Amino acid sequence: MSDITKLTVHETLKALKNKEFSAVELTEAYIKNMENGRHYNAYITECADKAREQAKVADKNYQSGNIRLLEGIPLGIKDLFCTKDIRTTAASHILDNFVPPYESTVTQNLLNDGAVFLGKLNLDEFAMGGSNETSYFGPVINPWSKDKDLVPGGSSGGSATAVAANMCAASTGTDTGGSIREPAAFCGCTGIKPTYGRCSRYGIVAFASSLDQAGPIAKDVEDCALLLKSMAGFDEKDSTSCEIAVPDYVSSLTGDIKGLVVGMPKEYRPEGLNPEVASYWDKAAEYLRARGAIVKEISLPHTKYALATYYVLAPAEASSNLARYDGIRYGFRAQGNGNLDELYINTRTLGFGKEVKRRIMIGTYVLSAGYYDAYYLKAQKMRRLIHDDFMKAFKQCDIILTPTSPITAFPIGDESMLNNPINMYLNDVFTVSVNLAGLPALSLPIGLSSDGLPLGMQLIGKPFDEETIFKVAAKLEIDAKFERK
Amino acid sequence: MAEYIIETAKGKWEVVVGLEIHCQIISKSKIFSGASTEFGDEPNTNVSFVDAGMPGMLPTLNKECVHQAVKTGLGLNAKINKYSEFSRKNYFYADMPTDYQITQFRYPIVGEGSISVDLSDGSVKTIGIERMHIEQDAGKSIHDLSPTKSFIDLNRAGVGLMEIVTKPDFRSPEEAGAFLRKLRSILRYLGTCDGNMDEGSMRCDVNVSVRPYGSSEFRTRCEMKNVNSVKFVMQAIENEAKRHIEVYENGGQVEQETRQFDPNTGLTKVMRKKEFAHDYRYFPEPDLPPLILSDEYINSVKAEMIELPDAKKQRFVETMGLTAYDASVLCENKENADFFEKAAAGHDAKKVANWMMSDFFAMLNKKHLDISQSPVSPENLGALVELITKEVISGKIAKDVFEIMSETGENPEKIVEEKGLKQVTDTSAIEAIINQVIADNPDNVAAYKAGKTNLAGWFVGQTLKLSQGKANPQIVNKLVKEKLDN
16 A cells, blocks of 8 residues: 555545554554645644544454444544534634633544544634635645645635645535535535534534534545534534434445436526636536436526625624624633723734624624614525525426536635635635525535646535435546546 | 602603513523523532533523423413524623523514503502513623622523513503512412512513603603612602603703612612613524424413412402402412412301411511411411301400410310310300309499490400400300390
């Protein structure tokens, strides 16, 4: 075996069972990559020693035959998941000293299934961003970068980079408006945001509660299926998690897609759409047609309002969710405050970055007396219409195929985006609707652009029908023949 | 109904009042977490990660609190809303860990209802309930332990509250006072809130405005926060109304503001002007789904409902012959009403009521006892009344027996038996005593015969005295007259 860190999770599990290498050897190999890859800035916190301990336990289990679903698999955890006794920062100064005394449900599920945690992965501050440039711990570098350092996408930029650069076997991400799918697309990984309510949000630092969902970023479709199986499930500690049995996603990867109806929303092909993106989209449709699927044009008429709707609702919830970071009970507290108001103002002024403050202010504004009806309420109504668009579309098709992002990874420090955040927000145009509608969606690499950068395709499923997504994605993956790093 | 009119040299005014009452829900754990609601524990010991607003923590609704709220809604004769939802009320304060309060805003769990209150002139007034919603309480800030620091106790943070909002139906301090007492009585009957205003488990915000007598306009109101006794609420209304009238009569305008009631002076002072009013930026709580109640659920709570003070009072009047006043006094408190019912079972209910409201309550007061600690059991009180009814003992002797009962807890039959206190009804025995009295007092007999007939009372008294109070007074009365007139 030349480089065991290039294996997928399912390949690794097989090799571990066959005793081709031990869990400790595997973890050491990943730790080495993690340490050698520090220039990517993918990890905020490394937990090599803890990982070694966990790997030892895994080896014991392999010896005793008591092997769990992800026994000994070294994972990276987005630093938005609270991990017991491991610092959890949300990539913010305001939490940079915060060590949770509790474990998020999703990471607990992974631990229960035998996973090894290598460390905590970089992200946009509080998951607010699409390039990982808003992190207090600095930007993450896309492993596909050539002459210039490129962004990995965001907000789960560290999660995608660590997977692409083999600094973990797979990682966890969260997705509020595309934060799993966009970085997966930019870094040539596969990532799925499951149906809202599929994974518990308990212990995940909240950005926008009605949109946030956890999901995996991995090397291939099967790995995503494996990880999601472990991560998902009803949790009584999250009242928005759903009491619906989690199917065995891996078994849904087989089987043909003959007669399956694939919708391509015409609104996702605006004038001026990057021709490479458009042609890969058509190519993906062609692959599916060739396997017997019926591809047809559908309409999601309210698509053009999705971004505006998202950028009202997400900041509104965020402005309230982030109020608790006030310097009173935990986290960063500014010094030299004369009174309580000064303590709040100074702590939050110094503790939050620019983008987070921008969104808190937008959110506060749209909820304010006199503006609520014009912004928040209207956006809620639009959210309902966007949801209804999808429900109508799913009467005509089984799954929807779109590009994940209108662009490929761009250089860190791009002036047009830094000077005008709207340009950054526009990158979310194909992903936010899915969150607004609460649907599951997966991004997988479809090929490389002429610049040699990965492009992603998005598959959107019906609520709680991740299985159809996995089935179709598995076929596309075979046909795309994408070569990982 | 007696009207409450404030007359000044310049005119007549009327007060318009609405109340908002926060009632702590009786429940084992907090409304959105599993932490205990125990009062008086060491600071910050009953605090879960949810209560402390830790990152990633999520609220989960405590069904017990919902149940208590529905019960209370039914007790307020109110509409139970099958659809309600939670909202966030956003404001920064150190004892509110998430810096927002989870409450209900547009869709409360309980809609319109009403409570009727008895007023001192015997009239009854119905006060409208606008709505009731459930929400979480904040923690406590402690500012007086250090000159430079404030301390926060989060034990109370997240305890369930019911906020009851009345319509602006009160026209006098008395009505507001009567309402609060009635509300407290209903909550205690239901076991949904202990109603202790001094401990803060029931807190009242008072909205006051005035208008010229006879007018139907609503003028600018001021809100007084957290007035913590019935007496203070009444005082706050009285003094705030006077303040408004003075402002108007001096040509000024009352400004909408939040004011603080000072229990030491009885006066109010400005806490927050309108322009500094919070913008709470309410929006639906995304961490909690809407609360949907089925008809079956609401009916099952209805089926659990116990008889409330009004119904009990009516029954006491209609089937037990009590006066409306006696019934309402006995029904204000469920323990008293239950005691009364037990005591009255099979006995003269009116007499039992009289005994309870006089000697019995006086005894409890004197001994500083709660009715649950009474040395006199309801059965024994009933038995004592029965002894009077059956003329085994006189009312006077009964007071002595009661005295012994309240010391020893002994049953009255036994006391009467042992102490030989049985009333003498044997006419020959009584006649013998009367004859004795007549024989010993020839002067008085002569005076009586000469026309001083009111001396009969003196002879009765002497006879009773000689019998050591055991002679039946009615028989003595009758026989004394017969003897003297012969």
